[in-house]
Amino acid sequence: MLQSLYDLVDKYHLVAAFAVIGLTMYFAYWISDRFTRGKLHGSAIAIMLGLALAYVGGKVTGGADGLADITLFSGLGLMGGGMLRDLAIIATAYGVSFEEVREAGVRGVVALFAGVVVSFIAGGLVAVGFGYTDPVAITTIGAGAVTYIVGPVTGATLGASSEVVALSIAAGLVKSILTMIATPMTARLIGLDNPRSAMIFGGMIGTTSGVAAGLAATDARLVPYGAMTATFYTGLGILLAPTVLFLAVRGLA
Amino acid sequence: MVIYGVALLAGCMMIGLVIGDLLGQLLGINANLGGVGIAMLLLIFVTGYLKVRGKLPEATVSGINFWNAMYIPIVVAMAASQNVAAAFGGGLVALFGGALAVVLGLAMVPVFAGRRSSSSVTTDADESRPESLKTHTAGR
Numbered sequence: 001m002l003q004s005l006y007d008l009v010d011k012y013h014l015v016a017a018f019a020v021i022g023l024t025m026y027f028a029y030w031i032s033d034r035f036t037r038g039k040l041h042g043s044a045i046a047i048m049l050g051l052a053l054a055y056v057g058g059k060v061t062g063g064a065d066g067l068a069d070i071t072l073f074s075g076l077g078l079m080g081g082g083m084l085r086d087l088a089i090i091a092t093a094y095g096v097s098f099e100e101v102r103e104a105g106v107r108g109v110v111a112l113f114a115g116v117v118v119s120f121i122a123g124g125l126v127a128v129g130f131g132y133t134d135p136v137a138i139t140t141i142g143a144g145a146v147t148y149i150v151g152p153v154t155g156a157t158l159g160a161s162s163e164v165v166a167l168s169i170a171a172g173l174v175k176s177i178l179t180m181i182a183t184p185m186t187a188r189l190i191g192l193d194n195p196r197s198a199m200i201f202g203g204m205i206g207t208t209s210g211v212a213a214g215l216a217a218t219d220a221r222l223v224p225y226g227a228m229t230a231t232f233y234t235g236l237g238i239l240l241a242p243t244v245l246f247l248a249v250r251g252l253a
Numbered sequence: 254m255v256i257y258g259v260a261l262l263a264g265c266m267m268i269g270l271v272i273g274d275l276l277g278q279l280l281g282i283n284a285n286l287g288g289v290g291i292a293m294l295l296l297i298f299v300t301g302y303l304k305v306r307g308k309l310p311e312a313t314v315s316g317i318n319f320w321n322a323m324y325i326p327i328v329v330a331m332a333a334s335q336n337v338a339a340a341f342g343g344g345l346v347a348l349f350g351g352a353l354a355v356v357l358g359l360a361m362v363p364v365f366a367g368r369r370s371s372s373s374v375t376t377d378a379d380e381s382r383p384e385s386l387k388t389h390t391a392g393r
Contacts, residue, residue, distance in 0.1 A: 021326045024333075043325045050332030058338025068334035080330030086289050088327045090266050091320035093293035094300055101294070111365045115358060122353035130346045141346060145354040153283065170343020174351025177340050180332060182355055190362040197366040204358040204365070208289075209331055216328045223324065228290045235277060235286030 009072055017075030024049055044184045044217035051177060089212060089231075092224040101228065104196040108229040111203030116237045118204070119146045120245050123171055135250040137164045142249070143241035144168025145175060147207045150237035157242040176210035183214025192218060195225040202226035206233025258316020265295040 009016045028049055029042030036045075054066025063069030068077035078084070123145025127138045140160040144151025144167065151168025154160075160168075183192070183201075191197050202211050202225065211230040215223045266289075273288025280286065300317070303309040341348070 017330060018326075021330050021333075024329060025326060028329075043329075046325070046329045047332045050329045051335060051337050053333050054335045055337040055341070057333070058336060062338075064336045064339065066334045066337055073333070076330045076334045080327055080332070080334045084323075084327050085331055086292075087262065087266055088320050088324040089289055090269070090292045090296055091262055091317050092324055093296045094314075094317045094321055096293075096297055098294075098297050098301070101297075107365055107367075111361075114361060114365065118357050118361060119354035122357050123350040126346055126350040126353055129349075132346075141350055144347070145350045149284070167343060167347050170340055170347030171350040171354075173336055173340035174343070174348055175354045176351075177335060177337060178352055178355045179358075182359065186359050190359055191366055192362060197362055200365045201359075201362050204361050205355070206358075209335070213328045213332055216325050220325060224293060228293050231290035231293075232287040235273075235280075235282060235284045238282045238284045239280055239286075 006072065010074065013073075013075030014078050015075070017073065017079040020073060020076070021079065041184060041217055043220070047180055047213050047217050051180065085209075085212065089223070089227045092220075092227065096224045100195040100225065101199070104199040104225070107196065108199040108203050111200040112206070112229055112232055112236055115204040115206050115233060116146055116240055117245070119175070119206070120237075120241060123168075124249060133253065135246065135253045136160050138253065139241065139246045139249045140164050140168045141171060142245065143237065144171035146172070146237040146241060147234045148172025148176065149234050150241055153238050154241040154246075158246060172207065175205075176207040179205050179207060179210030180213040180217065183210075184217040187218040192222070195222065198222035198225035199229050202229035203233065206230050206237070208234065255312050255316040255319075258313040258318075259320070260316075261299065261313070262296065262317050262320060265299060266292045268292065269295055 025042065025046050028046035031045050032038055032040055032042040057063070057067035057070050057073070061069040065077050067073045068080070120142040124138050124142030126145075127141040132138050132141065136158045137160060139158060140151060140155040141164065143154035148169045149172070151172050152165050155165035155168055187193065190201075192201055198215060201215070205211050205214070208227070208230050211226050212223065215226045269290070269292025270285060270288040272291050273285040276286040277284050300309060340351070
């Protein structure tokens with residue numbers, strides 16, 4: 001009986017995920033209303049619940065996909081995976097005014113370059129602070145602080161050790177997860193309440209999942225603007241980190 | 254029909270991804286450069302064009318709006334399938350490196366956004382924000 005139920009949920013994993021996420025959202029909005037009187041967004045609470053569950057899932061299974069590694073919740077991997085996420089992100093662009101995008105366009109592009117370089121420097125400096133002197137290792141960890149995709153790609157290009165590559169992925173994951181949590185908390189402080197600052201935010205932070213969730217938890221109307229610039233960030237990082245930025249590190253080291 | 258909206262969305266996504274892929278190949282990087290962003294711009298233009306000509310009926314729009322409304326739940330599912338354990342078990346270098354990148358990145362947002370506009374928007378948002386947010390997120 002229990003086994004057949006288990007098999008059923010496994011077989012219809014995506015549908016099961018819709019139900020699980022629906023319940024999570026309901027619970028999160030209930031907490032938001034009841035205990036914070038709506039001050040902390042239901043979506044912010046739901047994302048933090050998701051992250052907490054992902055931590056538990058990762059600890060229990062030792063896998064890389066959080067709660068989705070538990071067979072009962074495997075549909076979460078498809079529902080929250082890149083394909084549907086990108087489809088939903090693009091759908092948020094419906095009804096966006098192109099004027100707003102164009103007005104902030106130049107600043108967004110400047111923020112993109114600045115964002116990649118600033119994150120890279122942050123990661124690189126921490127690596128140096130922890131005693132790394134090899135330019136390849138410093139560059140790879142710096143690239144990891146750009147996004148968790150730029151790190152391993154850069155490491156593979158430069159021939160970094162697998163230990164350093166793992167560190168760079170972890171740095172990128174920390175950035176992404178902290179962005180999800182810190183964005184709604186600091187939004188007021190940094191003036192993140194209009195399309196222009198959202199586009200700049202997307203360019204400065206760049207890590208797609210972090211930006212997507214951070215803005216969702218802050219104000220869902222800002223999502224398309226932030227996502228639009230953030231979507232260029234990883235590509236730009238892969239372009240800059242193993243080339244110009246590596247040469248700069250080697251020149252300085 | 255609703256499927257027209259979904260197909261329009263999917264078509265924009267695929268064209269955007271192809272262009273992003275070509276851009277990546279052109280620059281010699283093994284990654285999609287801005288495919289999603291290009292798809293977003295495409296969707297803005299195409300729906301704008303159709304709307305002006307009255308060729309965007311409500312059923313079509315609802316095919317796009319469904320996925321728009323699914324955005325936050327999808328993001329929650331994404332959060333639940335992140336490798337959080339690895340992020341916080343990756344050692345201090347990773348922890349400090351990632352954290353410093355976030356702090357500096359967030360701190361730079363007002364620098365690039367410009368002081369004047371951000372302060373004017375804050376006062377303006379203080380009044381309009383609470384209720385507009387509620388209605389908006391409730392719909393999502």
